[in-house]
Amino acid sequence: MKVITVDELKKKIRNNEDIDDIDVVTTATCGIMSGTMGVFHIPFNTIFKRAKRIFLNDIEGKVGVCPNEYLGKVDALFYGEVGFLFKDLVKGKEVEAKAIDDNNNIHKVRITINDLNTAKMIGTRMAFKNYMAFTNLGDPMDTIFNRFKLKKGEVTFSGCGEINPLENMVIKDEKDIIGKRALLNGADALILGFGTRSSIERPNIMISANMKEMDSYYLGGFYTSGGIEIYNTVAIAINVKEHREALMKLDKDIALPLVNIFGRDIIDKTNYSEVWEDVDLRPKINIDRCKNCKTCLAETYCPTEAIKKKEDKIIVSEDCFGCGVCKICPYGVFEIKLGSVCGIPVVCRQSDRKRALDLAKELKRRIINEAKKSGDN
Known part of the structure; x- marks a missing residue:
């Protein structure tokens, strides 16, 4: 079995090389993925009937539906401005858990991720089949799409273009992706199906993995003028015979619409070659x-x-x-060269091809190792 990474494949396509001998291509994307939540089972050193509020490092979560009555444990969901918190947890750093019970008593404990019986990440809208570029036609505006207020004459964008997994797949129905394996931030992951706001034309996926198995390099917090966001990295292996047509696409073939930050009205259209060709991945x-x-x-x-x-x-x-x-x-x-969109300079890039390609390479390594163990060469 011959396995190559998506950047190796695209290089072959640009050089008009034959790809008939390739079986599997590892694709990946990395970027801001707001719809990310953590599902935790948090133990305390004291017994109380049930919690009505729950915090990790002063970030408030939502107490889960399981009451855990008189166990001194709390099922909880955390989402929103959790990027730096989740990175600290995955790094193994100690954080403070705080619960407020029905009688307004406060219970505190210092914990690491290893103290959590459950620490699952669920991405409700991940690996979006690319995205769009944003500019502003009005007054400067706070937005999750830029570190500062977005002004006239500025552009930000998201989307990894030709290396994005869903851009390299032919998806006709949700059944085409449910149950498929992937890597989420370096951890073995399961694709649960389509994510929120997904469609056949612009799909994204819902995906889950154990945070205890993640690599902190692939996720983290990202400050914006609209609050703290979280970035994640997703890699998926693609069968060449099943998805050959989609795999042939390059950045120049993938549309990148330019929209007004207010209202998302399309102003113009270009393609991802403007923002990913002849640019720098690091400063x-x-x-x-x-x-x-x-x-x-x-x-x-x-x-x-x-x-x-x-x-x-x-x-x-x-x-x-x-x-x-x-x-x-x-x-x-x-x-750092960031490119431009329809002649407007990019001031902030919210997708990271370097991280994505690093995870695509890691997935390739794991597939080859599994093949060797099973005797499939």
Whole structure:
């Protein structure tokens, strides 16, 4: 069995190479995926009848439907501004759980993810079959699609283009995807079916995986002017014979509509080659241009908290998303080409091809190893 990653496949297609000997292609996408929730079973050191409110690191969740009466345990759902919280949990960091019971007594305990009997992530709308680009025709506006207020003459976009799993699949019915395996943030995952706001023309998936098996590199928080969002990474293996036609598409073949942030009216249309060809996936750092500002703007406003300024050094961690917000530095310490949409420059990228391709490569490795174990070469 021959397995290659999606970027290896697209390179072959661009070079007009034969792909008949390829059996499986590993595809992936990474980006802001708002419809993400965690389902947890949280133990406390005290016994109480039942909780009416529940918190993790002061982020409030929703008490689950199971009452767990007089057990001192709480089933809970957490969603919304949970990106940094979920990353800390997956990293194994200790967090504070707090429950308020029916009598308004407060119960606190320090826990890690290993203390949770259940820690499942459910993505209610993930791996959207690409998305759109946003601009603003009115006054500056707070939005989840930009780190700052979105102004006239600016564009942000989401979608990984030609490497997106659903862009490389032929889906005629929800039954085509239910029960398929995937990787969600590095953990073995199960596709539950279509997600919310999904359609045959613009599908997305509902997917679940055990957070205890996840790799913290593939998920995290992302600050926007509209609040904290969460990014995730999804990889899916695709059978070439079943989906050959879809796999042949390149960025230039995939539409990228430009819409007004208010109302989502389509202003113009282009394709994903404008934002993914001849661009940088990570910034270049020109340390010689640094003026050692008292407040480093790039560090202060980095959406993923990836930039740390220490004396005469700038440290960019693996949390870098390649969003391009660091270009805010007035002295050009950070350089990154982000492309444009219909002639309007991109100021913030909310999808990360580097992470996606890293997970596609990991999925390829796992498939090959499984094949070797089973004797299927």
